[in-house]
Amino acid sequence: MLGIFIQTSGILEKVNNLIESEKLLPKITKLHNDIERNKGRG
Incomplete structure (x- = not known):
C-alpha cells in the first residue's frame, strides 16, 4: 500500500x-526574444 x-x-x-x-x-522564450531584439538595436 505504501509503495x-x-x-x-x-x-x-x-x-x-x-x-x-x-x-x-x-x-x-519571451525573455530570450527581448534579449535578441535589444541586441539588434544596440
Missing part, C-alpha cells in the same frame, strides 16, 4: 514539474 502511495506521489511530482515548466517556458 503505491510513494509511486503515485512521485508521478504527481513529475506532472507538477512538467506543468511548472510549461508555465515557465513562454516566459523564458
